[in-house]
Amino acid sequence: MNNLKQQILALQSISNTLEPNENQRNEYISKVNLYANQFINSLDNAKAFSSEREAPNAFTIDNEKMKMEAVLKLYDEEVACKGINAASGGHLGYIPGGGIYTSALADYLVDITNAYTGMYFSCPGGVTIEHELLNWMKNIFGFPKSAIGNLTSGGSIATLIALTAARDKHAIKSNNILNSVIYVSPQVHHCINKAIRIIGLEDVIIRHVELDEYSKIIPSDLIQKIEKDREEGLNPFLVIASAGTTDTGAIDPLQNIGEIASANNLWYHVDAAYGGFFILSEAHKHKFKGIELADSLVVDPHKGLFLPYGLGAVLVKDKEAVYHSNHYRANYMQDAINDDMPVNPADVSPELTKPFRSLRLWMPLQLHGIEPFVACLEEKILLTQYFREELLKIGFKLGPEPDLSVSYFWYTSKKTNENAFNEKLIQELHNDGEIFLSSTILKGKFVIRMAILAFRTKLHIIDNAILMIDKARKKVESDL
Numbered sequence: 513m514n515n516l517k518q519q520i521l522a523l524q525s526i527s528n529t530l531e532p533n534e535n536q537r538n539e540y541i542s543k544v545n546l547y548a549n550q551f552i553n554s555l556d557n558a559k560a561f562s563s564e565r566e567a568p569n570a571f572t573i574d575n576e577k578m579k580m581e582a583v584l585k586l587y588d589e590e591v592a593c594k595g596i597n598a599a600s601g602g603h604l605g606y607i608p609g610g611g612i613y614t615s616a617l618a619d620y621l622v623d624i625t626n627a628y629t630g631m632y633f634s635c636p637g638g639v640t641i642e643h644e645l646l647n648w649m650k651n652i653f654g655f656p657k658s659a660i661g662n663l664t665s666g667g668s669i670a671t672l673i674a675l676t677a678a679r680d681k682h683a684i685k686s687n688n689i690l691n692s693v694i695y696v697s698p699q700v701h702h703c704i705n706k707a708i709r710i711i712g713l714e715d716v717i718i719r720h721v722e723l724d725e726y727s728k729i730i731p732s733d734l735i736q737k738i739e740k741d742r743e744e745g746l747n748p749f750l751v752i753a754s755a756g757t758t759d760t761g762a763i764d765p766l767q768n769i770g771e772i773a774s775a776n777n778l779w780y781h782v783d784a785a786y787g788g789f790f791i792l793s794e795a796h797k798h799k800f801k802g803i804e805l806a807d808s809l810v811v812d813p814h815k816g817l818f819l820p821y822g823l824g825a826v827l828v829k830d831k832e833a834v835y836h837s838n839h840y841r842a843n844y845m846q847d848a849i850n851d852d853m854p855v856n857p858a859d860v861s862p863e864l865t866k867p868f869r870s871l872r873l874w875m876p877l878q879l880h881g882i883e884p885f886v887a888c889l890e891e892k893i894l895l896t897q898y899f900r901e902e903l904l905k906i907g908f909k910l911g912p913e914p915d916l917s918v919s920y921f922w923y924t925s926k927k928t929n930e931n932a933f934n935e936k937l938i939q940e941l942h943n944d945g946e947i948f949l950s951s952t953i954l955k956g957k958f959v960i961r962m963a964i965l966a967f968r969t970k971l972h973i974i975d976n977a978i979l980m981i982d983k984a985r986k987k988v989e990s991d992l
């Protein structure tokens with residue numbers, strides 16, 4: 513045998529280990545499956561938060577091989593059991609994610625087949641699933657069929673795509689950046705500020721519109737600000753509303769803002785990353801009236817549809833505005849391009865190669881139907897009401913009646929000032945960790961938030977939360 517062949521075969525005997533045989537595959541998957549079942553079974557008794565600060569340092573890369581058991585043990589001890597347990601129903605902080613099981617199975621399948629879903633040509637089926645999901649969402653939010661969309665890694669990248677389209681539609685370039693104006697709520701999610709900077713709009717004028725006592729945009733203030741800016745020769749081009757803010761879950765007056773945007777030729781963007789899918793509930797649909805007026809919309813299935821992290825979506829009515837920055841034709845792509853084909857996801861996103869994201873949503877929707885998702889959303893809203901009623905009974909003060917499933921509360925103690933007390937209280941709650949809550953500051957007031965969106969959050973968890981909060985409150989008072 514010639515030398516070159518010998519070298520190749522020598523390497524092959526090593527590289528072959530990247531393809532475990534069927535027995536090895538079965539062994540691996542049964543161990544992973546065993547761990548997955550143990551993890552899920554233990555969730556009911558697991559803490560939602562471990563405040564241990566020590567950084568894990570057992571992950572160095574070298575050529576030492578590990579057994580699957582050792583990998584899983586390390587994973588359990590250093591990853592799954594530290595920080596926030598985001599799979600736990602006791603996660604009531606920030607905006608909880610989900611992690612439904614059937615979605616993980618879809619990810620497994622997708623990774624095995626490794627289909628490339630950036631272009632229709634390479635995986636017509638996978639891309640069609642993405643289009644069907646986007647069509648479903650267009651329908652839910654009252655967008656026309658001609659709208660374009662994309663499944664992204666999350667709300668932040670979805671926002672980046674939407675705001676880039678707004679920028680390009682209104683031709684905001686070096687000659688007019690300094691006098692162009694964006695209108696936002698002071699409660700807007702910080703991914704909006706990130707997107708604005710990333711797309712080169714750091715120097716535009718950002719106006720914070722006044723909010724009412726429910727932390728919602730006051731439409732008359734928006735009109736006044738736009739008119740004043742117009743009189744001064746500025747270039748208002750974008751207004752952003754939220755359908756569910758992070759701090760308080762407030763839904764801005766979407767209809768009014770949409771009408772103002774349209775009368776003033778502004779791009780209208782709605783951030784529905786957290787709240788959007790509550791529109792699926794007949795009982796709460798009316799709160800979203802006017803969302804169909806948006807030019808672009810962001811929604812996060814990894815929040816409101818309880819998927820594991822890694823799925824956001826954007827819808828945009830103006831296809832050309834999205835194509836301006838994202839649609840390219842390179843010679844090396846010539847086999848894949850045919851303009852009569854359905855839209856290529858890579859033409860709607862900065863990503864060329866992307867994970868096959870659609871199956872992780874499509875498969876659960878097929879296996880479970882839509883109804884349990886809606887029931888789960890409605891359950892979260894009722895649990896929020898229940899939580900608030902129980903907090904009142906143990907002496908807490910409550911923020912205003914929420915639109916959805918985020919609310920806040922605080923305790924007033926005679927022994928010390930309010931903010932100091934509630935800061936101590938959240939520390940105490942984090943030390944306990946059975947249930948995880950987070951805090952925020954609203955108009956200078958330190959408050960504790962509840963965000964009920966994890967699909968595993970059930971009635972008994974709220975009862976436990978009440979017990980934990982009551983215990984922590986008593987401890988903070990007696991320590992003073």
Ligand SMILES: *Cc1c(COP(=O)(O)O)cnc(C)c1O
Binds near residue numbers: 607665757758785787
């Ligand atoms: C979570 C969230 C975002 C950001 O989405 P990611 O998926 O975390 O990137 C934007 N807006 C709101 C209201 C959110 O809750």
